[in-house]
Amino acid sequence: NGLDAKTLFEGGEGITYNDFILLPGHIDFILDTISLDTNLTRNIKIKRPLVSSPMDTVTESRMAISMALLGGIGIIHYNNTIEDQAKEVRKVKRFENGFITDPVVLSPFHTIMDVDTIKDTYGFSGIPITEDGTLNSKLVGIVTKRDIDFEDNRTKPLSEVMTRQLVTASSGISLSDGNKILKESKKGKLPLIDKQGRLVSLMSRTDLLKNEDFPFSSKDKGKQLLVGAALSTREEDRERLAELATAGVDVVVIDSSQGDTIFQIDMVRYVKKHYPHIDVIGGNVVTAKQCKSLIDAGVDSLRIGMGSGSICITQDTLAVGRAQGSAVYHTAKFSREYANIPVIADGGIAHIGHIVKALSLGASAVMMGGLLAGTTESPGEYFYEGGVRVKKYRGMASHEAMEKGGGKRYLSVEDRIKVAQGVSGTVVDKGSVIHLGQYLMQSLLHSLQELGCKSVHDLHQGLYDGNLRFEMRSPSAQTEGSVHDLYSSKEPHLG
Numbered sequence: 001n002g003l004d005a006k007t008l009f010e011g012g013e014g015i016t017y018n019d020f021i022l023l024p025g026h027i028d029f030i031l032d033t034i035s036l037d038t039n040l041t042r043n044i045k046i047k048r049p050l051v052s053s054p055m056d057t058v059t060e061s062r063m064a065i066s067m068a069l070l071g072g073i074g075i076i077h078y079n080n081t082i083e084d085q086a087k088e089v090r091k092v093k094r095f096e097n098g099f100i101t102d103p104v105v106l107s108p109f110h111t112i113m114d115v116d117t118i119k120d121t122y123g124f125s126g127i128p129i130t131e132d133g134t135l136n137s138k139l140v141g142i143v144t145k146r147d148i149d150f151e152d153n154r155t156k157p158l159s160e161v162m163t164r165q166l167v168t169a170s171s172g173i174s175l176s177d178g179n180k181i182l183k184e185s186k187k188g189k190l191p192l193i194d195k196q197g198r199l200v201s202l203m204s205r206t207d208l209l210k211n212e213d214f215p216f217s218s219k220d221k222g223k224q225l226l227v228g229a230a231l232s233t234r235e236e237d238r239e240r241l242a243e244l245a246t247a248g249v250d251v252v253v254i255d256s257s258q259g260d261t262i263f264q265i266d267m268v269r270y271v272k273k274h275y276p277h278i279d280v281i282g283g284n285v286v287t288a289k290q291c292k293s294l295i296d297a298g299v300d301s302l303r304i305g306m307g308s309g310s311i312c313i314t315q316d317t318l319a320v321g322r323a324q325g326s327a328v329y330h331t332a333k334f335s336r337e338y339a340n341i342p343v344i345a346d347g348g349i350a351h352i353g354h355i356v357k358a359l360s361l362g363a364s365a366v367m368m369g370g371l372l373a374g375t376t377e378s379p380g381e382y383f384y385e386g387g388v389r390v391k392k393y394r395g396m397a398s399h400e401a402m403e404k405g406g407g408k409r410y411l412s413v414e415d416r417i418k419v420a421q422g423v424s425g426t427v428v429d430k431g432s433v434i435h436l437g438q439y440l441m442q443s444l445l446h447s448l449q450e451l452g453c454k455s456v457h458d459l460h461q462g463l464y465d466g467n468l469r470f471e472m473r474s475p476s477a478q479t480e481g482s483v484h485d486l487y488s489s490k491e492p493h494l495g
């Protein structure tokens with residue numbers, strides 16, 4: 001009948017996700033009744049246990065917006081200037097699903113040539129015109145392709161060509177009402193204005209099909225999307241923290257590869273003292289003792305993993321780390337018993353099945369880098385490698401990323417030889433992270449059902465009361481459990 005987790009994980013051996021399997025439970029409920037609600041931190045609850053990693057090839061605002069819409073959260077990386085990181089946070093906080101909150105705006109004094117330039121740069125030509133050409137100024141017209149198509153004189157001011165009869169809506173309108181007006185008016189753009197007639201945002205007809213509802217999205221009390229940002233333990237990052245706080249960040253991740261340091265303890269205390277409304281995720285840690293140091297310092301959640309990431313070479317290079325299954329099991333158990341602090345399994349999620357395995361060992365959420373890299377929303381451009389469309393994905397301690405500041409995570413010292421703890425590579429084009437995330441979560445629902453668990457909470461209950469049953473997999477069991485003995489096969493969506 002398999003083993004309970006205690007028997008399996010307390011034998012002194014390092015166990016990875018691939019080394020074990022979960023045995024099925026009894027199903028007496030349908031898929032739709034399963035809840036994936038979970039705690040990201042002591043105070044922040046999310047509806048999907050998904051977190052994107054603070055890496056410069058994974059999370060900027062586009063990824064963070066998508067993760068929050070899906071019901072998870074994205075952590076903006078810090079391999080940038082303070083201003084750039086704060087700007088990315090602000091973009092997430094200002095985002096409104098279906099509404100363009102930072103539209104390109106022109107004034108009546110701009111010319112048709114300016115519209116041509118915008119069309120070349122951004123690909124659209126429906127532009128709202130305000131009195132002084134800025135957002136939050138009085139809306140006076142709109143210029144569309146039809147207003148300028150046959151104008152020979154491209155230096156003509158927009159005041160002479162713009163449409164002044166406008167269909168507008170009030171800025172408090174709901175997404176579905178806005179969509180309805182857009183459909184009925186047959187216009188390309190719907191400007192949203194406040195009571196004084198000032199332009200607040202814009203809806204676009206081309207977005208109509210994309211304007212899905214996201215019932216699980218992660219939002220704060222003011223209904224803005226949740227977002228996190230990474231900080232290093234360096235003294236100068238206190239200034240970074242101040243800017244992130246002003247930008248409205250909800251949670252910060254103190255990003256260190258070995259979190260049990262006096263530097264991190266100081267930083268955790270500093271954040272908790274000066275910004276008590278911002279939750280702190282500490283880490284990375286892999287042992288109970290490390291967890292205790294950071295919990296005593298005041299963290300609200302812990303990030304677990306050392307050397308398990310797809311681009312990591314820490315275990316090979318420094319001979320320090322822990323197999324990820326064991327790391328998650330031991331840290332989650334300790335943190336729950338000691339202070340009821342949730343843990344996030346970070347790194348090594350290579351397949352869909354690893355997500356449920358991480359949760360089954362006590363993690364409340366999973367953080368992913370490689371699995372989310374290569375999506376449309378990850379930073380960077382696509383290019384072709386051997387005929388395959390790929391994007392770059394690199395470790396934050398790869399030589400390449402360290403040159404841009406990524407070494408902060410690894411206590412590396414300026415102007416000394418830098419020891420790489422990560423590599424740089426490519427991953428294949430995976431399409432939109434929205435579809436990928438929805439696929440991952442549907443798969444997780446199926447996993448929980450197979451296990452007979454109605455929620456993440458249920459899964460943890462089973463883990464600790466011994467009802468959840470595990471078994472080690474021999475190398476041939478692992479071969480048997482994967483695709484085998486076919487002449488050829490097509491990769492599923494994710495492998």
Ligand code: XMP
Pocket residue numbers: 053054055257284305306307308309310311312313314315346347348349350367368369370371394395396397398421422423
């Ligand atoms: P995955 O497996 O999701 O792992 O690609 C992402 C996690 O890996 C960590 N990370 C690194 N670890 N050297 C390391 O040893 C690196 O250069 C590096 N860069 C990122 C990090 O925890 C991330 O979330």
